[in-house]
Amino acid sequence: MSHMGYRCLMAVDREQVLRSAAALLTRKSTATMDEVARAAGISRATLHRHFAGRDALVRALEALGLAECEAAVETARLDDGPAAGAVRRLVREIEPAAGLLAFLYTENQLFEGEEQNEGWARLDARLTALFRRGQESGEFRIDLTPVWLTEALYGLLASGAWAVTEGRVARNDFTHLIVELLLGGALRREES
Amino acid sequence: MSHMGYRCLMAVDREQVLRSAAALLTRKSTATMDEVARAAGISRATLHRHFAGRDALVRALEALGLAECEAAVETARLDDGPAAGAVRRLVREIEPAAGLLAFLYTENQLFEGEEQNEGWARLDARLTALFRRGQESGEFRIDLTPVWLTEALYGLLASGAWAVTEGRVARNDFTHLIVELLLGGALRREES
DNA sequence: CCAGTGTGAGACAAAGATGTCTCACATGGG
DNA sequence: CCCATGTGAGACATCTTTGTCTCACACTGG
Incomplete structure (x- = not known):
């Protein structure tokens, strides 16, 4: 909550990523990190930059x-x-x-x-x-x-x-x- | 259904294996084949002899x-x-x-x-x-x-x-x- | 224009699960 | 007694997923 804004507009919306991840994992609880990333419309690398690992996600x-x-x-x-x-x-x-x-x-x-x-x-x-x-x-x-x-x-x-x-x-x-x-x-x- | 009986008493009870597998997988849906086997009190090899793979199980x-x-x-x-x-x-x-x-x-x-x-x-x-x-x-x-x-x-x-x-x-x-x-x-x- | 930042794509090794195999052992029947 | 059957333990290669890294590219702000 300290700095709300993103300096770069390319930054992914963390909450939206969580939303799509939730939607996907609800349907397929064993979805891969790659599948989660694609469902969110981002690459696996970016997903990993925001969430250290599957546990963190x-x-x-x-x-x-x-x-x-x-x-x-x-x-x-x-x-x-x-x-x-x-x-x-x-x-x-x-x-x-x-x-x-x-x-x-x-x-x-x-x-x-x-x-x-x-x-x-x-x-x-x-x-x-x-x-x-x-x-x-x-x-x-x-x-x-x-x-x-x-x-x-x-x-x-x-x-x-x-x-x-x-x-x-x-x-x-x-x-x-x-x-x-x-x-x-x-x-x-x-x-x- | 052709031959109901077991010739050897060492044969595992297929239904009991399924029971314990269900009980374990209900609690931990990502349980390993090895964990399923140990929960049933048998070895992974024997589990694999009765169920070709995880899908078959x-x-x-x-x-x-x-x-x-x-x-x-x-x-x-x-x-x-x-x-x-x-x-x-x-x-x-x-x-x-x-x-x-x-x-x-x-x-x-x-x-x-x-x-x-x-x-x-x-x-x-x-x-x-x-x-x-x-x-x-x-x-x-x-x-x-x-x-x-x-x-x-x-x-x-x-x-x-x-x-x-x-x-x-x-x-x-x-x-x-x-x-x-x-x-x-x-x-x-x-x-x- | 140019530096900075965030991203995508891909390579890479490490870890874990799986499927298959062999070998030794125990039990039960002939 | 001896053989057949079923099992446990373990080794092994393979596959998938994961976590990390590098590099190139796009966009933003100064």
Whole structure:
């Protein structure tokens, strides 16, 4: 954040490279550095100049995904109003990062080394707290644990993103389908 | 199928090898053939005698997972009784294969070549038909498409299996958590 | 115009995974 | 007892990917 501008216009957009890398790796998690570079429209040498190696690239993707999730959590104001509305806002805000999140979710090798997981643990705690708040306010069922609801949200975001890229569901329906399915299960059904 | 028996007791159990391979690859999708072999308690040479290569191993895992899913579908009798009960029976029957299914679900590279996907397309059709039947009978909501419900079921099975291996949810709760979340969203809520 | 910076293309060695081979050993059946 | 079968261990070449390097080129700013 110290010097935002590039002196030379030829400089590649680091974030855009990460975007295309995420899009490619979501589809083909074993993609080569060369494939990643070509997908980003740059050469392997340039890719290597910006990310020391494959590990560094994945770490950068992890940091980006985490930052986007935290930004979405921030924007969604999880502590305001009914928990159901907070979940809806959260899914809407997190939608652009769903593809990246799906890749990171399957890249469970990251979690073997326990380094960056502090950030994910904090995110998990935020989401779990949201679902617990919904339970305590009487909005959500109590037989589905907050931890499971958090995991289920991740799973639905991943499968939703994948279904969108496969063309099985329309991109515009993404938020609606996920929220309705998740909340329909999490919301306590009013007995007739 | 020509000669079922082994003449020598030293023969490895092909299915057990596939089981351990699935368990390992679910956790670490980039595991080496050597790691797979050691996880199965055999040598790399023996593993290579039974599966010509890594591709053949993954294909065998795909065939196994597909066979188990089809068996679960068969046992669950999806066409009998209310669709909700059919979904519950399906998840219960498919639970043992959830880990393997999670691995195959993320191994989307398989679907680039369009060879084995005929079997998966048939399975998808069965599940989609079940959800459609639930909609037509008035049990399920109509704003969630059968295709999305099928994808969501896959996603929940995957995240559920992963949560179990991570110790975040108890194995005994697996079926209940998935079915309740999925059906709670798929079942039409009775308006008060 | 000219220096500086970033990039693309390609060569190169190193590391890792894979596929194949040989040899020794153990077990079970004839 | 002895042979056949299946296995484990290891060596080996091959292939792919990776990481690093050099060189030439394009564009920008002074």
